[in-house]
Amino acid sequence: MSSLSEGHTSNHPHSGHGYRHFAPPDFLSLQDQVPDSYLWPQLDDNSSLNFTDPKVSVPVVDLSDPNVVNLVGRACQEWGVFQITNHGIPMGLIKETESEARRLFSLPIEQKLKTLRPPDGSNGYGLARITQFFDKKMWHEGFTIIGSPVDDARKLWPDNYTSFCDRIEEYQKKMKELTGRIKRLILGSLGLTTEEDLKLAGLGPSGEFIEGWKSALQLNNYPSCPNPNRAMGLAPHTDTSLFTILSQGDISGLQIFREGLEWVTVPPVPGAFVVNAGDLLQILSNGRIRTVIHRVLVNQAYNRISMAYFYTPTPNTQIKPFSHLVEPGDVPRYRSMLWEEYTKIKAKHLHKALSLVSNMEQIETQSSKPN
Numbered sequence: 424m425s426s427l428s429e430g431h432t433s434n435h436p437h438s439g440h441g442y443r444h445f446a447p448p449d450f451l452s453l454q455d456q457v458p459d460s461y462l463w464p465q466l467d468d469n470s471s472l473n474f475t476d477p478k479v480s481v482p483v484v485d486l487s488d489p490n491v492v493n494l495v496g497r498a499c500q501e502w503g504v505f506q507i508t509n510h511g512i513p514m515g516l517i518k519e520t521e522s523e524a525r526r527l528f529s530l531p532i533e534q535k536l537k538t539l540r541p542p543d544g545s546n547g548y549g550l551a552r553i554t555q556f557f558d559k560k561m562w563h564e565g566f567t568i569i570g571s572p573v574d575d576a577r578k579l580w581p582d583n584y585t586s587f588c589d590r591i592e593e594y595q596k597k598m599k600e601l602t603g604r605i606k607r608l609i610l611g612s613l614g615l616t617t618e619e620d621l622k623l624a625g626l627g628p629s630g631e632f633i634e635g636w637k638s639a640l641q642l643n644n645y646p647s648c649p650n651p652n653r654a655m656g657l658a659p660h661t662d663t664s665l666f667t668i669l670s671q672g673d674i675s676g677l678q679i680f681r682e683g684l685e686w687v688t689v690p691p692v693p694g695a696f697v698v699n700a701g702d703l704l705q706i707l708s709n710g711r712i713r714t715v716i717h718r719v720l721v722n723q724a725y726n727r728i729s730m731a732y733f734y735t736p737t738p739n740t741q742i743k744p745f746s747h748l749v750e751p752g753d754v755p756r757y758r759s760m761l762w763e764e765y766t767k768i769k770a771k772h773l774h775k776a777l778s779l780v781s782n783m784e785q786i787e788t789q790s791s792k793p794n
């Protein structure tokens with residue numbers, strides 16, 4: 424074990440299982456000195472990019488606006504990311520779910536490690552999945568919930584797991600409803616109406632959900648950091664999902680990469696969610712909507728919590744661009760494949776995944792990744 428930087432490796436139930444290096448460290452023990460393995464090249468000073476000019480800031484869409492379909496359509500095609508207000512999810516539920524997440528991450532490391540996500544597993548406590556692609560480590564710990572939170576919650580709080588589970592389950596239910604609503608708005612903005620296209624996006628002929636699509640709720644914790652100019656909360660990546668609905672609370676940190684502007688901060692708007700397009704939306708929309716490169720910065724004063732809800736098909740779903748968006752006689756920009764195939768390519772090639780499934784000669788996604 425090399426010094427402080429190697430995460431927490433002793434006295435925990437998985438220390439004999441050979442995947443202890445997948446465990447986040449005890450950040451409390453790193454507060455005095457940030458280990459070199461967490462020091463990235465100096466991050467640029469982005470203060471000038473905290474725009475308030477609506478022409479150069481991430482759009483905020485009021486879901487009660489009568490013109491909402493057009494607003495969502497424009498936001499998707501111009502930015503691939505927008506914030507939503509008047510979405511109907513009670514502020515109380517968002518705050519309570521966030522405080523359950525905070526309670527989880529405040530547990531002693533030994534307790535959190537009882538739910539450590541195995542390398543081939545999907546649920547539980549652990550590092551960001553993109554960790555392996557970067558030389559430096561991230562100032563972040565996560566907790567992934569797919570389906571019921573009960574098994575892991577029991578390990579964390581054997582006598583008192585219901586308040587966590589109740590809140591998470593209610594939040595998942597509301598996120599699922601909101602997902603349906605946003606999906607119908609995006610498809611509407613693309614002019615999709617045929618049964619085949621709706622089905623590709625997981626909707627039945629009258630816009631109802633087709634069972635089988637999956638969701639994952641990812642709780643993220645970014646402890647306050649003594650060296651925020653050199654530490655990275657979450658390295659640049661795109662989400663693999665159709666889209667992601669993110670609650671970022673009151674503390675800024677999320678930035679998106681925009682050609683010509685570089686890194687743009689997504690300013691927290693109280694009670695709003697950030698919706699960002701993922702790789703699948705780029706594929707299905709035949710490149711009309713582009714997946715969004717984003718990263719998270721940390722700060723010295725606050726511990727930041729975010730909650731990301733990802734929405735994806737099941738592994739054996741066939742995916743390909745909507746026929747409506749491929750001009751007659753044109754080759755679709757992306758080839759047809761099983762969702763499972765795409766997720767495997769992404770897990771292996773990260774930033775290059777979209778260009779690897781492209782039918783076009785040109786590189787479809789950033790070949791040189793920004794930092």
Ligand SMILES: O=C(O)CCC(=O)C(=O)O
Pocket residue numbers: 641643657662669671676677717719728729730731
């Ligand atoms: O914490 C955030 O603001 C973003 C989190 C994120 O990008 C993710 O979980 O994929």
Ligand SMILES: [Fe+2]
Pocket residue numbers: 660661662717
């Ligand atoms: Fe993300």
